[in-house]
Amino acid sequence: MLTKLWLRLGTWLGTLIVMLIALGLISWAMATGWYAWQHRGPVSTQEEIPAGEAAMTQDTIQTAIKIVDQHRENTRYLRDAHAKAHGCVKAEVQVLTDLEPALRQGVFAEPGKTWQAVMRLSNGNAYPQFDSIRDARGMAIKLQAVPGTQLMPSQQGRNEQDFVMFNHPNFFVSDVAEYRQNIGAQADGKKVMAFFPSWNPKEWQVRHLFIALATLAPAPASPTQTTYFSVSPYKFGSVNAKYRVAPDPDSCPAYALPEQNQALPNFLRSALTRQLSTDRVPACFVLQIQRQNANRFMPIEDTSIEWRESDAPFETVARVTVPAQDFDTPSQNLACDNLSFSPWHGIEAHRPIGGINRLRKAVYDSISEYRHTRNAQQ
Ligand code: HEM
Numbered sequence: 001m002l003t004k005l006w007l008r009l010g011t012w013l014g015t016l017i018v019m020l021i022a023l024g025l026i027s028w029a030m031a032t033g034w035y036a037w038q039h040r041g042p043v044s045t046q047e048e049i050p051a052g053e054a055a056m057t058q059d060t061i062q063t064a065i066k067i068v069d070q071h072r073e074n075t076r077y078l079r080d081a082h083a084k085a086h087g088c089v090k091a092e093v094q095v096l097t098d099l100e101p102a103l104r105q106g107v108f109a110e111p112g113k114t115w116q117a118v119m120r121l122s123n124g125n126a127y128p129q130f131d132s133i134r135d136a137r138g139m140a141i142k143l144q145a146v147p148g149t150q151l152m153p154s155q156q157g158r159n160e161q162d163f164v165m166f167n168h169p170n171f172f173v174s175d176v177a178e179y180r181q182n183i184g185a186q187a188d189g190k191k192v193m194a195f196f197p198s199w200n201p202k203e204w205q206v207r208h209l210f211i212a213l214a215t216l217a218p219a220p221a222s223p224t225q226t227t228y229f230s231v232s233p234y235k236f237g238s239v240n241a242k243y244r245v246a247p248d249p250d251s252c253p254a255y256a257l258p259e260q261n262q263a264l265p266n267f268l269r270s271a272l273t274r275q276l277s278t279d280r281v282p283a284c285f286v287l288q289i290q291r292q293n294a295n296r297f298m299p300i301e302d303t304s305i306e307w308r309e310s311d312a313p314f315e316t317v318a319r320v321t322v323p324a325q326d327f328d329t330p331s332q333n334l335a336c337d338n339l340s341f342s343p344w345h346g347i348e349a350h351r352p353i354g355g356i357n358r359l360r361k362a363v364y365d366s367i368s369e370y371r372h373t374r375n376a377q378q
Contacts, residue, residue: 039305041296045240047353048301056180057359061366063180063187068371070187071126075378076337077371080363082138082166084128086121086223086269088336089276091322093117093143093287099317103289105237106349107143107161108317115143115161119322120336121223121272124166124215131268134216136166139228139245140341141320148347154365155345162345163287165228165245167220171303172212175355178205208304222257222271224283224322232303232343232360233292235351240292240300242307245285245320252284252321273328280324288314300354338375340368 064080071078078084093115095108107115123129124136143161150156173179182205185194195209220226227246234241249255257275260267275281292298296311342364343352352360 039297041298042294043292043297043299045292045294045300047358049358050175050177050355053176053355053358056176057362060176060180060183060359061363063184064363064367065370066187067126067183068367073128077374078126078128078337079371080367081126082122082124082140083126084123085333085336086123086131086266087272087327088118088120088332088339089272089322089327090325091117091119091141091320093141093318093320095318096316103315103317106347107146108289109349115146117144117320118142118339119320120339120341121268123268130265131219132262134218136168136215136217137220137223137226137228137268138164138166139223140164141245142339142341142345146347148349151346151348151351152342152344152361152365158345160345161347161350162341162343163230163243163245164341164343165230165243166215167226167228168211168215168217169229169231169244170211170306171231171356172208172215173205173356174208174302174304176359178208179356179359182208211304219262219268221260222275223268224272224275224285225257230343232352232357233300233354234343234357235349235353236289236291237349240353242290242292243288244290244314245287246314248284248286248319250284251286251319252282255279255281269328276322276324277326277328282324283322285320285322286316287318287320288316290314303354303356338372340364340372342368 068077068080071083095111095113097112099108099111104111118141120140122138122140123131124138129135141163144159146159146161150158150160173182181197182194185197192209195205195212197203225247227244229244230242232242234243255275257271260271260274264270275283290307290309290312292307293312297305298307298311299305342360343357344361344364
């Protein structure tokens with residue numbers, strides 16, 4: 001009798017498990033199908049500016065100032081994001097000598113041309129924390145002596161073209177409204193809950209939470225050993241594009257970085273110093289452009305969407321060389337801190353596009369001015 005009961009219970013449990021697995025598979029297939037349906041081309045090649053963006057931008061500036069104040073390091077005011085630098089180094093950006101004509105745009109118009117540049121390597125956090133803590137890593141490049149009218153009236157005469165990137169291909173928010181909400185919640189001390197703004201499940205940003213978690217990754221062995229992405233799109237002449245800077249060790253002398261002690265707070269700076277200053281070995285990268293194919297799901301107004309390489313390849317337009325050099329001196333580090341990078345420091349051919357870039361126009365300028373003014377007063 002008892003055996004029969006056990007057998008029946010076993011059959012029921014088995015059936016229940018099979019049904020649950022089937023249900024799970026059906027839900028997964030439906031969700032995948034729904035996601036593919038929602039995220040399919042064609043997409044617009046034009047910017048679409050939602051109502052209320054200007055007001056949301058002003059609100060975000062106030063939050064960013066709050067974050068800068070919260071993270072003040074003793075007396076100096078640091079950046080709202082990417083506060084900690086591993087160093088500012090001199091770099092050379094050489095346009096490919098045999099660049100195909102369609103890719104000869106803006107600062108890449110002249111094959112073989114070499115631009116002198118400054119490169120700032122950083123951790124993403126607003127607080128200068130230990131390098132071993134999971135984080136995004138930033139790279140900002142400023143080409144110098146770039147002719148042509150600058151996008152920002154305040155920048156005329158500076159003759160710069162900046163490329164501002166971090167080492168993950170997509171962003172944890174889609175647009176200005178979401179950034180404002182999320183960063184506001186983070187400034188109030190929320191972390192995971194910043195992605196769950198209300199009890200309404202429709203507003204839960206689970207996919208974006210996963211992007212944020214993936215962005216906060218363990219540190220690379222060196223800032224020269226990871227790939228940096230523009231994340232947001234830009235004009236590239238008359239087309240739209242994203243870009244990235246990827247290590248290209250084959251173009252440099254062979255080098256094996258000795259293992260760094262990752263328990264030290266600034267081991268990424270040590271790695272950079274070891275390669276460039278002690279061992280005197282240059283670091284090489286390629287700068288690559290990914291042109292938008294509007295028939296594929298490569299939207300302009302949603303930075304949470306990675307433009308897939310299977311939809312449009314990255315094409316090398318220039319080589320970036322960081323020569324052997326000494327950079328870790330008090331005066332150079334102060335000069336590095338006093339630099340300002342922005343996607344909007346540049347020329348029309350590389351105009352930033354999309355909501356997150358429109359937001360960055362006002363925020364970078366305001367925060368840069370805020371910290372410079374206060375640091376100058378001290
Ligand atoms: C597309 C995604 C983004 C990327 C790839 C990115 C990357 C970076 C990098 C690398 C820096 C450091 C630049 C330097 O070395 O000086 C930086 C700074 C900064 N970022 Fe972003 N960022 C992104 C989005 C945003 C957004 C949406 C905001 C806010 C609206 C923002 C606000 C700032 C601010 C205020 C600074 C400091 C500016 C200064 O004081 O000079 N970023 N960002």
